Amino acid sequence: MILILTPNIEPESNRYKQLMAHLARLQDIQLRVHREQGAEQTLTEIYLIGHTSSIPLEEMKGLPGVERVVRVSEEYRVLGRHRDDHRPSHFDYQGLRFGQDTLHVFAGLCAVDTREHVDLMMKALRDLGQVCTRMGAYKPRTSPYSFQGHGKNCLSYVFELAGKYGIKVIAMEVTHESHIDEIHEALSRTGDPTGVMLQIGTRNTQNFELLKIVGRQKQFPVLLKRGFGITLTESLHAAEYLASEGNHKVIFGLRGIKTNMGDPHRNFVDFAHVPVVKRLTRMPVCVDPSHAVGSRTRGPEGILDLLHATAQGVIAGANMILVDFHPASNRALVDGPQALLLEELPHFLADVQIAREAFEKRTALAARYAPELQTAVA
């Protein structure tokens, strides 16, 4: 059960204290308070955990400072959508809005290799008006004998260049808690020239200890990739590990499922799940066509499968695209064959734009036919 309090309520206020005193007397119920500082107001939610089924909804609604009460189902308590649940499905970071109603492209390097390539990549993004990118410093690799990324050694120049080219958010995978500190330190050292979205990869989707630690910090939003080999439900539960520790700025990433039924693609593209995640939870949804498709094959129209998959994600409402580019993909140290070339970036962005406009037209069409079926997604 979630109590949504009146906006801007102060913890020192009488109403708040009365409320908490009342709640403290509930038997077998634990409380978890979540405060979210927005641009215009501060929202406070109180999660009641335990045997809440016996607590009368009406009684809770009548408590001081309580604006609304949501009785959550067992699944996805914090991030889920529940009956009469009007909690927001977006968050702000670095002046950008990440929501179920927005779209951001994170084109960039799967693995940072040289400063020169980072510079070329970011310059190209800036020239095309982009303010987000992906930059892989820590690379989990199947074999211990493969290149594992430059790690913290590359952070300073990556962040400095981001500042130089006006990049506001860098998606960056972390595989160990120490990486968060290294990123924090490198940002401070370079004067916080950019923001970072921590990325949890598919191999760590159920690395619950890492999720808990990432969930405890609120500096960085998190992109959690779906785990391969587990169901969608299990991956969404993993997102709750982040949220239940306090960090609600979570984006969920689809990146394909590992099975030979997806051949000749590297993974089985799963972007039909975009609307499913948006229906079950309030998380914005990211698609990763590079890892899903994993090749540079193209259809007879001359369009890369990778662009087709991206368009499929976007026309169904995807909110973020994570995509590998490389200035010289034949020299990339990781996943070169699937990377797009820098000179393909304008085409890629224009293609995404067509798909996004189609999605918006489809949404407007649906509003005309059945307005009562739309859920607020803001």
Place this chain on the structure above:
Amino acid sequence: MILILTPNIEPESNRYKQLMAHLARLQDIQLRVHREQGAEQTLTEIYLIGHTSSIPLEEMKGLPGVERVVRVSEEYRVLGRHRDDHRPSHFDYQGLRFGQDTLHVFAGLCAVDTREHVDLMMKALRDLGQVCTRMGAYKPRTSPYSFQGHGKNCLSYVFELAGKYGIKVIAMEVTHESHIDEIHEALSRTGDPTGVMLQIGTRNTQNFELLKIVGRQKQFPVLLKRGFGITLTESLHAAEYLASEGNHKVIFGLRGIKTNMGDPHRNFVDFAHVPVVKRLTRMPVCVDPSHAVGSRTRGPEGILDLLHATAQGVIAGANMILVDFHPASNRALVDGPQALLLEELPHFLADVQIAREAFEKRTALAARYAPELQTAVA
């Protein structure tokens, strides 16, 4: 190896006889002649089967009546795309063109139940300008104790109503060779008021004996569904069974893969394979969102997952949509829960139209950026 002869060459001509006499002398080579009567010209192709690797290409090119020679790879000899292969990727039926460059919607009844419902369905299609439909008479069911379709008993009224409402092609599943005769007879009996596209379902994708028999008749084009549990490659090989027997009018259908990794959808939607099939073969590609998604859940924009999946197929170039509608889906005898309602048909068609326009814009965009990468798809 395929010899494409000069158009309209006559079997009685000297050139043709000389050619055949020469070919008959080749060691360990079998010949299969395929003649396709088009609206404007008759195309003749001769397939050389056996140890063709030792036959010099240049020698074949110089033979009388030979216009072009294509050395096929082992895979998908007839239906595949091979190097320097300019054979067409479309066919005509009932005055309609089915190609990798067209799009047709086959909305209709998964299983015919009553004459009244067929009438309602076809009337709705006619009113919206549609000339194709699906009508299931023979239903393969998991359990022998479930309703198995009305079979031949419903054919007459289905065809008559099609004639009444101007329906030109009905997609209809067959599960036994006798069904082809029954359909042929019912059409004759009713005065051939419509055309039929024979549909081979996913349970029979590798029912090679049925494929051979369906492939031997050329009256009806064929829609072959992908098999669940087998790779895409294996399903494409199955299409070759049809083509190698003589029927080249084959459309390939994607309908999702059976695995719980696709939950909560009924199957794992596989429409990212649309460009793959179009690249590997010359077959038009159909998507079946009804069986792939299998439910009436919808995203927060109020749009059904089923419409999202359809849009995903179309924006990537799908050429045909097979979709279940029902005038009273709660009374449908088969797959009611996944059927769209008749009143949703206008929305559905408008939604498809948006996605198709987006695909066309994307194709035009690609032509501007990289015209040399486009393959002829006509």
Place this chain on the structure above:
Amino acid sequence: MILILTPNIEPESNRYKQLMAHLARLQDIQLRVHREQGAEQTLTEIYLIGHTSSIPLEEMKGLPGVERVVRVSEEYRVLGRHRDDHRPSHFDYQGLRFGQDTLHVFAGLCAVDTREHVDLMMKALRDLGQVCTRMGAYKPRTSPYSFQGHGKNCLSYVFELAGKYGIKVIAMEVTHESHIDEIHEALSRTGDPTGVMLQIGTRNTQNFELLKIVGRQKQFPVLLKRGFGITLTESLHAAEYLASEGNHKVIFGLRGIKTNMGDPHRNFVDFAHVPVVKRLTRMPVCVDPSHAVGSRTRGPEGILDLLHATAQGVIAGANMILVDFHPASNRALVDGPQALLLEELPHFLADVQIAREAFEKRTALAARYAPELQTAVA
């Protein structure tokens, strides 16, 4: 609901006629009568199909000629195990008993290639006391351009040689209804020197039209292979297609599931399902280690994976083994790499014997620890 009548009841008897007259008056209930001629007695079962839930069990028990009544669950009506269901889990054919309590090895040729090889194979079997074999005449192949088996042309010499070497039952795959007639004719022509067990392969598990036709004949028992890509439940439903048409002599075959998760084996070995099939149904269970494992790799003990998989099936209670051998596997036309060599047959049979003895010891052990948990399996 199944009414099991008193043994040897005659259709012309008064009791029987009274019973049938009573049953005919039941509303919305279809009757299907199954008579099984055994060595010692004739068993008659009447299946009541339709809305049987409203029929009182006690009333049925009191009808003339009724010995017992079994209220079946919806699933696997004929072949399933139901509460208080003491119908037998075995059948007799060619003087052999095939039951959940017996074990037969069907070693032989995946595809018949030459008369000489059939002769060598059967001679080796005879010399080792074997009376069953497998012989593939009709081969379903992924590509239409691969060798498809010698079909009916080889039947006469296969059957004659079987007679010569005392082979009583040959497992033989059929892929079309005409094959049953061809087999029947070839047997008659050669004087019925042996018996045949019709085999339905994994590509035809849900070829319901073939199943119905095979189910309608009672001359030959049937081995139905599990379908790849469908659940175990769906494959067991397919077995009901055979049984609901009248043929209850059905053996269920496990042959691995097609997924790369089973690599480096050809399929994912599924022999842990042996006890599951025996619990859910009354069918004997066959394992096919050749197609499941599909290679000749071996563990460090020098034992082939194929023998390990066989032993795993047998120690869990498998009742039949289908295994590919070949006198000269490097010249086999189909699946040569997975075939065992004739000289490996003694080792194979001795290995199977060890596993079977272990199973029997385990069964005896279980009887000591928990005799009340054992179900009659005879």
Place this chain on the structure above:
Amino acid sequence: MILILTPNIEPESNRYKQLMAHLARLQDIQLRVHREQGAEQTLTEIYLIGHTSSIPLEEMKGLPGVERVVRVSEEYRVLGRHRDDHRPSHFDYQGLRFGQDTLHVFAGLCAVDTREHVDLMMKALRDLGQVCTRMGAYKPRTSPYSFQGHGKNCLSYVFELAGKYGIKVIAMEVTHESHIDEIHEALSRTGDPTGVMLQIGTRNTQNFELLKIVGRQKQFPVLLKRGFGITLTESLHAAEYLASEGNHKVIFGLRGIKTNMGDPHRNFVDFAHVPVVKRLTRMPVCVDPSHAVGSRTRGPEGILDLLHATAQGVIAGANMILVDFHPASNRALVDGPQALLLEELPHFLADVQIAREAFEKRTALAARYAPELQTAVA
């Protein structure tokens, strides 16, 4: 490339110094030295990593102190079996030998709940002559709202009771590096009454950071479970992460693959891979029938599927069994439904014994038929 030095060679010896001086001059080659202190002798292996293909084998064989040289393939350098590779396939811990030739049962509690249950469990093991067990203190759970294990709070009494009942090795899952320290401290605090085998669960198979840290310590051997959703090859690569950091005492665990194709079992039992892992690597192989089968269903012989799966693993050469028991499974906090009851332990152990004897007979049989095919497994 691996240089195996003469046993007991001293790092201070001239031979050793000459060897190292020579190796240091090799271009682009990194060295990693691994010393293993055995009961009777100390083995030293030097791993040459980098462009070793240009190094002549003969030259290396002639270097001082070198007894043998193994040119490793790219895969599984440390743990793999390579051509002419006679490195051992066993290790010793707590006076027990864990090898590809031994079998140990680790029956115990999936999750420690109360001291009383630990006591009951260990007493039962002691009474039946067992010296190993499993005890789960840290439990990774799909939902953050589920019981997560008692963690370090239960370690002291678990270890003390192990000492009391003569338990020598406890398999215990760790999900974070801090758990290793906690276990080390608790052991020290309680006077090292027992040993611990660190277990990496299927959710962390590719948590490479955890693997590296676990691999760097050599106090505890490691049981690495196969990851679900990844191929066997990828899981074996993960084991190399442990070994490449120095810890070669690694056991590989099979626990089933997550797919509905395994229904009605919880996972798809994968024990046919036992001989595969033993062939590709030198790791002993563990099977986990509890998580693979995940239920208490039984076949008509009255034997639990779980016992059948165990027997299948053992008859194919499994070296370790991890199995859940519980004194009161209806009160177990984790995975109660799949736990065996304490009173079933004697039956379980006797059943395992039958399967092990069958494996030994099979190995002896293979030695008679084809002794030259056996690889040393000691």
